[in-house]
Amino acid sequence: MGPQEFGAILQRDKTTYAIVPRTPVGLVTPEILERIAGVVRKHGIPIVKITSGQRLVLVGIKEEEIEPVWKELQLDIGRALELCLHYVQACPGTSVCRYGVQDSLGLGQELENLFYDFALPAKLKIGISGCPMTCAESQVRDIGLVGKKNGWSLYFGGNAGGRPRIGDLLAEDLGREEAIALLRRCLAYYKENAKPRERTARFVERTGIEGLRAALAG
Numbered sequence: 001m002g003p004q005e006f007g008a009i010l011q012r013d014k015t016t017y018a019i020v021p022r023t024p025v026g027l028v029t030p031e032i033l034e035r036i037a038g039v040v041r042k043h044g045i046p047i048v049k050i051t052s053g054q055r056l057v058l059v060g061i062k063e064e065e066i067e068p069v070w071k072e073l074q075l076d077i078g079r080a081l082e083l084c085l086h087y088v089q090a091c092p093g094t095s096v097c098r099y100g101v102q103d104s105l106g107l108g109q110e111l112e113n114l115f116y117d118f119a120l121p122a123k124l125k126i127g128i129s130g131c132p133m134t135c136a137e138s139q140v141r142d143i144g145l146v147g148k149k150n151g152w153s154l155y156f157g158g159n160a161g162g163r164p165r166i167g168d169l170l171a172e173d174l175g176r177e178e179a180i181a182l183l184r185r186c187l188a189y190y191k192e193n194a195k196p197r198e199r200t201a202r203f204v205e206r207t208g209i210e211g212l213r214a215a216l217a218g
Helices: 030-043 063-073 104-115 176-193 200-207 209-217
Strands: 016-019 047-050 056-062 085-090 124-129 143-148 151-156 168-174
Touching (some): 016 063, 030 056, 030 063, 085 104, 104 124, 104 143, 104 176, 151 176, 168 176, 168 209, 176 200, 176 209, 200 209
Parallel strands (some): 124 143
Antiparallel strands (some): 016 056, 047 056, 143 151, 151 168
16 A cells, blocks of 8 residues: 555655544544554654644654554544545533533534545535634634534635635524534535535635525525
């Protein structure tokens, strides 16, 4: 198997690679942290970085060490290049935060499991915030959910890249199952109508949000 099959990303030195272990909604256990630390020490991996998507990236791995590193980590690959869900970013929500009004961690884990293998036109990022402070940057993610007292608000088409865009608000006061069902419908419409590699922000700019609104209302 080559580096791509292991989710390895060639670095600028053209000789070493980076990998991203899957850590849904940024949660890790002591066992996972110990395993990662052991692998980093054993293989002399020079850089371990926490990403903006609440993941760890291990940088500077030699090609021949990629497969052994993954075997020792015993973790799934965190998608970084594929056309699919890359990650769900979530704040602590009602688990520990005194401002949380909705269970962002629980919903985030559920969405990660539901859509982990869902093929899409382009990469997708989801942000779930348990209160209107939006610590998970929900409004600049492809799909954003913001918890309020009466339920979830769902946003579509956000982006925090070189051409930033605030997502469009599609619905408010959604229950958990309602939010998941609406998200499914948004992704189905996007998958059916987007161009290859067209992120949701560019898709909305090209087609307008009213087409999506009409499809959801139908």
